Amino acid sequence: MINPSVTFHVVPMEAIHGEAICKWSYTPPYNIYGWMPWEQMQALGIEFGDPQLREEQYISILNEHEVLCGFAQLFPMEGVVRLGVGMRPDLCGHGLGKLFVDAIVQTALNRYPDREIDLEVLTWNQRAIRTYQKCGFTITDTYERRTPTGDKPFYCMVYDK
Template sequence: MKFEFRVATKSDVEEFLTWRYEDIYSFYDNSIDKNKIEWILSFIDSDNNFSIYNEDNELVGNCSFYYIEEFLCIGVQMRPDITGKGFGTEFVKSVVDFGKQKYNYNCIDLTVAKFNKRAIKVYKKLGFKVIEEFVNTIRGADYDFIAMRLVIDTDELVEIRNV
């Protein structure tokens, strides 16, 4: 599957705000609280937040590149109806490769809720390593998180085995 990265439009962001995930993954719903809504709205015409379209011109996800202190980080989100269907590795690899081309980084960080075993499996397959575990309070509840880092040793884009 090929993906195209575009500057997020108002229409894209309006669709992101409708995304609802099932079961424990509802934690990732975009309209769940004011702070997340404001963050999603900030995607419009941003230089560091992108809408992701497939080869059929369907909006299938989004990604963000941002700094925490001196560390470049990514945020990745797939449209709810395509999660858990085996596209995660290819999808996240495309985000990593796009980011490598755009930002020319040698390492990239991300955080993921510890309960999200599907995403963690994808990140590990792509070479991300756990660098820290921590608890964060979100919407009044404590959640366990994992910080992961991908170090790219060469100027080549990430190569994935068995994709």
């Protein structure tokens, strides 16, 4: 267990954060959450490799020592903001998820006070599902979605304000 007194705060994602995130390596089966190389994301102008998208939708989560611990995308849709969440691999599974996700949810509530908050999670990712449930999310739907390795089952989870 990592020190339970850790605190997280949210800042706009900087390019240096995006570059660091692209170097993170998750162990299977979580390796599906890895990113392509930073230079490729920038060249293609996708996700946080696109400076405008990074500024508008991406946030970085830092600890009390200003160390990058993760990121989130706050993707605005009609009446909803959809969260995409990523924690640094070496921090996963150490009981920090609730504090981490709570910081992201608070940012989404502040930025989009009138919108519902939801997220998608692969149905096999019970570690993440338990964390989201502890943070007030409920499974509302199940569906298949395309991933880099083919169609996979996902849950949609909605935050209960």
